[in-house]
Amino acid sequence: MTGRIVFFSTTRRWAARAFMPMPLAGLVVLIAPFVPVANIVPATLGALALSGMALSLAIAGRGAWLDRALGGPDKAFAWHRAAGYAAVAGLVGHWLLASSVGAGPIPPLADAGELAGLGAGVGIVVLSTISALRLVPHHWWRASHWLMGPLFAVSVFHTFLSAGPLPAFSPPWLVLLAVSGIGSWGWIASLRKVSRAEVPAHVTRIERRDGAIEFEVAADITTPRYRPGQFAALIVPGLSDEPHPFSIAGGSGARRQFGIRVAGDWTARLHREMRVGDMVTLGAPQGRFTPRLDSARKAQIWVAGGAGITPFLAALETMQPDDAAPITLIYVYRGAPGAIGLDRLHRQSARLPQLKLVLHDSACEGRITGLVLDAVMTALPRRCDLYMCGPEALKDMARAAYRRAEKAGRVRHEDFDFRAAWSLADLAAGVRRIALLFIGPAAAVGRAAPPAFKRLHAATGLSTLIPVRVAP
Structure with a gap:
């Protein structure tokens, strides 16, 4: 009997949490003419580590102009994490491949520079692991994260005083000096930001x-x-x-x-x-999740789940009645007794003719489906903006419905999980996915699958993560 296995993954969008590596090509072009061939790769990785840390600290300084440029604090923190991961990748590679070259710019301090680099590397890897994994409580992580600034200062000491291949005052040396200044500014700015009176x-x-x-x-x-x-x-x-x-x-x-x-x-x-x-x-108000509310706006779709209704409550409170482009608000909640702002929504719906309110009580109507969102979105103008706040699964569903309806406009969302760390359950799920990639192609399909594959599929939890359906 022949058959095929259809895998359905219901996991969150890992691509949204992945980072884009910093452009290594530019660093190679900058560094290669000034160092021996054998040192190009380790020197480039070291420059990547220092630049990634500097960028991460600069973003942590959270200047208002930088938040605006990156799309808001939640997007800025995503870039902060991406730069940090790039720094760790460069650090590990540099650590494995680098070796001393010459006597250093100040020979008596060369050994101290090497030791500083080793200590900073260990500290950064440990703190990065704490940041990436939910191994400690949030307040412990937050306190430990402030040590990144001092470790960056130690890394700068290592960069310029250890016995490295970069000639002093060469173009890449000067660029790294400027990068160090940017990182130092970010560290100081982050300390000043914390110390401001609330x-x-x-x-x-x-x-x-x-x-x-x-x-x-x-x-x-x-x-x-x-x-x-x-x-x-x-x-x-x-x-x-x-x-x-x-x-x-x-x-x-x-x-x-x-x-x-x-x-x-x-x-x-x-x-x-x-x-x-x-x-x-x-604290002071922050964020750029700010729908346009005046009469010159385009049509908008607001999708809220649970406590994600709160930014839309504030928006409706300030709106004035008009006959301009419509706003459709889809609010998904579980049971009226726990729904935030439900009475306020009904009052605003009666006050604002431009507002169409779509309520979905999952306690009574079951989980919302893409079909429900499709029915709402297909009835709206093609050019409309989408704003979402709520659980990730609901936002994924709304994005998919927006694409299926072939809408054109801006898509905005808010993400308050600034730490965005992986739990041990996340890691276990990742291991199971990777195991499946190796096991699946090698295994027979359908009822002809060997017993060993079926036992492994059940033992690793793949049957709950990725259900299997046999189709003749």
């Missing part, structure tokens, strides 16, 4: 829901104005001293509203312990 505020109103909490805070001093769709960091001293970013759900003047879903220990404690009158620290 705005003290107190809780004025709380509404607890099933698995969620809505509350309002009032700042004790003047607060910067926010644009609907932006987020702010909250520090709740009674829970922890680390900031947590949340979309602003509304408010004017000194008042800010938030809606937060219980999704971990910290948010569970917030839901359980927050009281009216509690003091909090309110």
Whole structure:
């Protein structure tokens, strides 16, 4: 009997978390004329490591102009991670291939430069592993991550004082000196950013829901104005001293509203312990997830899931009724008792003729499907912008429906998982995928598959990760 195995992967988009390697060709062209042939590769990898760290630190400095250029803080952090991974790749390669050349620019310091490079390399690899894997709690990771700045300074010492092949004051030497200055600026800017005083505020109103909490805070001093769709960091001293970013759900003047879903220990404690009158620290508004709301806008589709409704609540609050391009809001939630801002949405729908509200209660109607999104999107103008905030699976589904409907416009989304680390379960899933790539082609298909393949398929969990269907 013949057959075929059809594999269906339901995993998240790894491509969105992957990074594009920094262009090595430019570094090779810059360095090759000035070093011996045997040292071109290790010298280039060392330059890649230093440049990647410098870029990562520069992005961490988070200048407003840099955030705008990169598309917002969440996109900036993605570039920050990509530069960091490129630096680690260059560091490991340099570490394995490099060897001393000459006596160094200051011979008495050459040995110290070599030792500094070794120590910095070990430290960077360890801290990068902590960043890439969810092996420690968030606050431990955050504290350890600040050590990257000092390790960068040690790496600069190694670059310019160890016995390396680059001649002092040669063009690549000067470029690396400039790169070191950029990285140092980023480190100092990140320290200054952290040290800035935030705005003290107190809780004025709380509404607890099933698995969620809505509350309002009032700042004790003047607060910067926010644009609907932006987020702010909250520090709740009674829970922890680390900031947590949340979309602003509304408010004017000194008042800010938030809606937060219980999704971990910290948010569970917030839901359980927050009281009216509690003091909090309110960060400045950030982000570029800001839909155009005036009458000159194009048609827009807003897709929200769970607490992802909050930036859209703020946007609707500031809109005025008009007869311009329509806005269609698709809100997916699980049960009305836990839905954030549902009453506000109904009020805004009655107030704004340009708003079409599409509600999907998955507790009553089941999980939303691409067919539901297709039906909504095909009825909209071809030229429309898509804004999404919510679970990754919902955003993937909305993107696919947008493409199937052949829409043309901007696609914007917000991502608050700034750490974007892999858990041990993620690693296990990755290992299973790789195992399948080697096992699948070598195995017979359908009922003719050997028992060993079937046992391995079950033992490795592939049957749950990638279900198998036998088709005659």
